[in-house]
Amino acid sequence: MSRFEVQTIDYTRYSNRQLVAIPLLVLAVALAVIVGWYALTGAPVSPGIAFTGGTELQVSTTASSGEITQAFESRTPYEVESVQQAGSGNSWLVTFQATENSEVRQITSAAEDAGYTIESVSSRSASFSGESQRQALLGIGAAFVGMSLLVFVLFRTFVPSIAVVASAFSDIVIPIALMNIFGIKLTLGTVAALLMLIGYSVDSDLLLNNHVLRRSGSFYESTYRAMRTGVTMTVTSIAAMSVMTLVSSRFVFGIPLLPEVGIVLVFGLTADLMNTYLLNVSLLRYYKYEGIAK
Numbered sequence: 001m002s003r004f005e006v007q008t009i010d011y012t013r014y015s016n017r018q019l020v021a022i023p024l025l026v027l028a029v030a031l032a033v034i035v036g037w038y039a040l041t042g043a044p045v046s047p048g049i050a051f052t053g054g055t056e057l058q059v060s061t062t063a064s065s066g067e068i069t070q071a072f073e074s075r076t077p078y079e080v081e082s083v084q085q086a087g088s089g090n091s092w093l094v095t096f097q098a099t100e101n102s103e104v105r106q107i108t109s110a111a112e113d114a115g116y117t118i119e120s121v122s123s124r125s126a127s128f129s130g131e132s133q134r135q136a137l138l139g140i141g142a143a144f145v146g147m148s149l150l151v152f153v154l155f156r157t158f159v160p161s162i163a164v165v166a167s168a169f170s171d172i173v174i175p176i177a178l179m180n181i182f183g184i185k186l187t188l189g190t191v192a193a194l195l196m197l198i199g200y201s202v203d204s205d206l207l208l209n210n211h212v213l214r215r216s217g218s219f220y221e222s223t224y225r226a227m228r229t230g231v232t233m234t235v236t237s238i239a240a241m242s243v244m245t246l247v248s249s250r251f252v253f254g255i256p257l258l259p260e261v262g263i264v265l266v267f268g269l270t271a272d273l274m275n276t277y278l279l280n281v282s283l284l285r286y287y288k289y290e291g292i293a294k
Contacts, residue, residue, distance in 0.1 A: 019282035026174060057093070057108070060119055061117070076106050078106075082094075104123055139191070155213070159286065163283035164206065168202060170271060171198075175271065176194070190261060196265065200265075234269055242266055
């Protein structure tokens with residue numbers, strides 16, 4: 001039976017500047033993507049229907065996504081935002097920006113005219129969705145601030161604490177930038193994924209910091225000991241989220257929302273490996289040896 005082995009890295013071959021260069025470069029590119037997206041769209045990441053308002057229609061039909069889009073746009077003045085398969089059968093989720101009762105009636109009439117079976121209809125007003133967006137952003141902000149305060153209380157020293165906070169910040173920023181690149185919208189599910197990433201990031205960083213600062217052994221021995229546990233946990237989580245993404249995709253079971261949640265977690269967990277064992281290690285080594293790598 002094969003066994004997963006965590007390869008040790010010879011950190012003595014690299015200076016702190018070399019270790020920190022890659023994660024800082026990736027973070028800078030991610031921030032540039034988010035700033036550019038904000039300049040183009042007015043939002044750091046494209047919000048989904050839960051945060052913009054709109055109508056979601058679930059219909060049953062043997063038509064393709066392109067045919068569904070054409071059928072609605074030829075019968076109504078409203079543009080189809082997205083068409084996603086729901087389940088492994090002939091069920092589809094069709095979303096529109098329209099929210100007024102008259103607009104929803106026109107959309108449902110168009111579905112009936114096209115011969116589609118309507119399974120469900122749900123609408124969100126723009127004002128309610130705007131409030132949901134504010135609450136979601138406040139939730140992420142509060143979680144991050146609370147995590148930062150807890151870390152400073154635990155370590156009571158600047159460099160180890162800022163290492164955890166910086167790593168967690170990068171673990172959030174990189175997935176958001178990748179969401180823009182891959183066209184993944186901000187939904188209640190992806191907000192939950194970003195909140196989970198804060199927990200994942202803090203877990204791996206605290207594990208490393210505790211081994212280095214509070215347990216016996218040399219710096220490198222403690223780092224390798226933490227890596228054996230931390231890398232195994234993170235790689236296992238990445239594998240689990242990858243399987244969930246594939247299984248819940250429209251090519252297998254077609255479960256809405258879960259593929260996007262899974263891929264955001266894969267993005268963030270992969271970034272966490274880089275940030276924890278390059279960025280965090282370099283800052284801890286600087287703190288431990290006052291800027292002199294040994």
